[in-house]
Amino acid sequence: MFQNVKAFTVDEAKKKLEYYCAYQERCHQEVRQKLKSMNMIPEASDVIIVHLLEHNFLNEERFAKTFVRGKFNIKKWGKHRLTRELKRKDISKYNVNQALMEIENDEYIEVFNYLAEKKALLLKEEDIYKKKKKLIDYLLYRGWESYLVYDKVNELIK
Template sequence: MEKKSYTFLEIKQKMVNYCVYQDRCHQEVEQKMWDFLLIPEAKEEILLYLMKENYLSEERFTRSYIRGKFYMKSWGRNKIRNHLKFKGVPEKLINSCFDEIEDEDYHKILAKLYEDYYSKIKGLQVYQKKSKTIKYLLGKGFEYEEITEIIKEREEE
């Protein structure tokens, strides 16, 4: 199949649309531009244009990614951090954007996930249920210390 060729301006507009549709990180934009077989100078020019015109903002992307993955998918900080690192977002930026998650919300959602999962497990000893629930929550990216804190609270009730 023959690839359709676009002019520089068409590609630039396509990249603007790509960024307007949803916040993107630099890596996603570069990956998308790769499909157009642009020369490095053209890629640079488009990237700079997107940043200058505020279509592309790594910080905005990181903040909306953190909010979305936590508030919509109930991911913990570890899973969010790993996925952002995989997308090439610098660790320092990731850490400075975690204030998008309120500590109280983090605690509440973790407690709710614990309750929901724990109460669904049938026919196991208490320690087995606990261990299975911890494993599940670690898989969702929550920190071990945070999980044990929730367990302590439950035991005190």
């Protein structure tokens, strides 16, 4: 009838969450979710989160910057997608803006051009309008600004 659930003391949970945060940058939302999955009461969760913040295991600005750098460099996401994903993780507007400032403008445009040109070459569509639509959809889904997308698509596909 009863589930076999391991109960954690506050100290055990602190150690577990210190490791959890040291292994990879985490946002507050992920830490709260982890504490919930460990069946910690809200008061204990608050004590643990304060401990993690005081000892710099948890830092939302650092998380946002790491997230932006990683998703931009690896997944080639544009600023709209990065902003949307950070908002989904309840990151403050200030931290989102600070993180986006990590991306150099020249590098941003360079990555965008590379991605657009690479995808345009891979599209095997004969119909010009369908080809344009596929490229536009691909770039918008990745979070690139629409003015950049439409200008580039019109430049690449004639």
